Amino acid sequence: MTRAADLTRWLKLPGVRPRTPSLGKRELAILEVLWQQGSLSAQQVHSFLLEDITLSTVQSTLERLHRKDLLQRHKESRAFFYTAVMHKTDLISNLLHDIAADLSAGDMAPMVSGFMDYLADVAPAMGNRLHQALSDEPDSTTANAEINSTNGGSHDS
Numbered sequence: 001m002t003r004a005a006d007l008t009r010w011l012k013l014p015g016v017r018p019r020t021p022s023l024g025k026r027e028l029a030i031l032e033v034l035w036q037q038g039s040l041s042a043q044q045v046h047s048f049l050l051e052d053i054t055l056s057t058v059q060s061t062l063e064r065l066h067r068k069d070l071l072q073r074h075k076e077s078r079a080f081f082y083t084a085v086m087h088k089t090d091l092i093s094n095l096l097h098d099i100a101a102d103l104s105a106g107d108m109a110p111m112v113s114g115f116m117d118y119l120a121d122v123a124p125a126m127g128n129r130l131h132q133a134l135s136d137e138p139d140s141t142t143a144n145a146e147i148n149s150t151n152g153g154s155h156d157s
Contacts, residue, residue, distance in 0.1 A: 020094040021068040026051070026061050031070065031084055031091070039083040041076075 023031070033048045034040060040048070046058040062082050065071045070091075073080045086094075096111065104110040119127030 020091065020098050021070065023070075026053070026057075027065055027070075030058065030061055030065065031088075034071070034082060034084040035088050039081045041079040041081050043079070045082070 029049060029051065030045055033045050037044070037048060042055060042059045042062055045062065046053075046055045049058065062071065062073075062080075066073055066082065070085055071082045072085055073082045075081075100106055100108060100111050116127060116131065119130065
């Protein structure tokens with residue numbers, strides 16, 4: 001973490017969200033194991049990884065993720081057990097916030113457009129469903145029922 005990020009976190013400035021730390025493929029693979037399995041020791045994480053890496057590499061990567069405040073750890077006997085601090089969807093959301101701030105000054109329209117283009121390439125059916133859901137107008141019957149329920153069910157007829 002940079003000194004500015006540490007200071008921001010320490011001061012708990014309103015409206016200021018520290019940037020999500022950059023993550024490598026190995027760090028993401030280890031986070032994925034912890035998201036799926038929960039709290040694990042380095043030895044256990046190592047056994048779940050499909051990569052051919054040493055236990056010491058797993059340990060140093062876990063330590064790096066801990067220093068980035070992405071993992072909590074507690075000691076049991078002679079081993080540390082690591083747990084992901086945030087859910088996968090929260091990490092993705094934070095990364096998208098960072099991208100939006102960097103590339104489009106926080107404007108979400110280019111983000112949504114880029115995501116729709118991405119879906120069209122990799123998952124056209126899902127992209128079509130999302131596009132349809134975004135372009136559908138709300139059902140007026142449902143909207144009227146919601147309005148009536150918030151007004152105590154009164155009708156002005």
